[in-house]
Amino acid sequence: MGVVTVHRQPGLSVRLKLTLSYAGFLLLAGVFLLVAVGVFLLRQGWLQTNESGAVRVTPGTLFVRGFASTAAAVMVFLLVFGLLGGWILAGRMLAPLDRIAHATRTATAGSLSHRIELPGRRDEFRELADAFDMMLAQLEAHVAEQQRFAANASHELRTPLAISKALIDVARADPHHDTGELVDRLHTVNTRAIDLTEALLLLSRAKQRSFTREHVDLSLVAEEAAETLHPLAEKHGVTIETRGDITPALGSPALLLQLTTNLVHNAIVHNLPEQGTVRVHTGVRPRSAVLTVENTGERLTPQLVATLTEPFRRGTERIHTDQAGVGLGLAIVKTITEAHDGTLTLTPRPAGGLRITVELPTASGG
Structure with a gap:
């Protein structure tokens, strides 16, 4: 344009x-x-x-x-x-x-780093200047975030492509190499690249708010996510507990299901090595519908928790090699929450693990 x-x-x-x-x-x-x-x-x-x-x-x-x-x-x-x-x-x-x-x-x-900073008492001109400075600050932060995201996305996408190229070069150099092993490794790498691409597209769609708001019961969404991820929880020795009454909210059923699935998946794979627990609770507050997902696990510092929603943020001490993901799980949760005019709160549990609370506009007034 x-x-x-x-x-x-x-x-x-x-x-x-x-x-x-x-x-x-x-x-x-x-x-x-x-x-x-x-x-x-x-x-x-x-x-x-x-x-x-x-x-x-x-x-x-x-x-x-x-x-x-x-x-x-x-x-x-x-x-x-x-x-x-x-x-x-x-x-x-x-x-x-x-x-x-x-x-x-x-x-x-x-x-975008320049600021007007107009001195003097408040009047119409100074209100305009302050509003302009605030807009510049937001634009600068947004551009910086987009640049970091683009750089991280390029790096993450380059990794599976580089691995695929290396595997193909090895196969070409050694015609007698086991093709079955090569195909399996290429399949794994390609799957990771596809998952990352789909996550990026989902993130873009959520940021653009290109969805229709409908009446959604968060309790049913939570049950569906828990049922879908039950086999993964059993594999990790994690127990999923769900409770909550009917919790009406307004939003996209598909995006809210993705949000809940990401939260439960994150709670499962970043849990105790064995006998871990994931608790999913839904409820209604005076002006919001609330979804809470908490898990057991290692103790986390507030400084680390504050960075977990950044794209491609994966603390090395919290990664399982078989379920590292693509580093966009909580970033997608944050973007979907903001796209629904909601709030996302991450709180470390004193005994270890994490409590994540999502508040969304209630559907009672819609």
């Missing part, structure tokens, strides 16, 4: 318009003042009109004979004073806009 350029005819600057407006207002006020003075003099009898409508000065008020010339001088003074004063005042008033325009041009050139 190209840059849209708006072509406009040249016109007066805002500063000049304000100057002319100020001077014109001052001149108009002077005219009204002079008219008021003339009416006052007429009513006091200092000025009189004859039958033809001409104004004459009464005897005893000769000092008003210079009224017309004085009034003209005053009008000229007001006009000059209005133009000069208006130009100076308009320049001072519009100075913040120059800084805002400079920051805009700087951001357009690609620098």
Whole structure:
């Protein structure tokens, strides 16, 4: 999509318009003042009109004979004073806009680190500058996140492709190599690449919010996810416990099922070596539907927990070699939660393991 350029005819600057407006207002006020003075003099009898409508000065008020010339001088003074004063005042008033325009041009050139930081007490210009600074900060953080994500995604996708190339090179160099073993390894690597690609597509879809919101019962979603992952839990010696009443929420059934499945899968594979437990609970709060998944496991620090929703974040001490995943499980959970206008909370359990709580808008008001 190209840059849209708006072509406009040249016109007066805002500063000049304000100057002319100020001077014109001052001149108009002077005219009204002079008219008021003339009416006052007429009513006091200092000025009189004859039958033809001409104004004459009464005897005893000769000092008003210079009224017309004085009034003209005053009008000229007001006009000059209005133009000069208006130009100076308009320049001072519009100075913040120059800084805002400079920051805009700087951001357009690609620098998002520049800030206006307009000093002074709050007014309309400073509110605009603060809002612009906040927008720049959010854009800078978003761009940095996208750059990190793209770099990580490229690295993760390059790994299986490099492994596949190495396996193929070995097979070409050694025609007598066991093709069955080669096919199995290529299948494993290819499956990982497909899973990563699908996860990236799901992440993109959730960020774009390209889904229709429907009424969803989180308790049924939790039961389906637990049933689907029951064989994996048995393989790891983990017990899944589910409980909860009907929990109505608004969202995409497919995405919320993916969210719950990711949470339960993460709780299973990052658990105790044996006799671990995963607890899945759903409930309703005054304005939200709540899904909670907690598991037993090693003790986690708050610093580590704070990084677990970052894309491709996989703490080495928490990875099982057979279920390392693609590093997007909790990142997808976070993105789906935000796409549903919900909140995600990760809390380390004192005894070890993790408690993850997802709050979503309730469907009771829909």
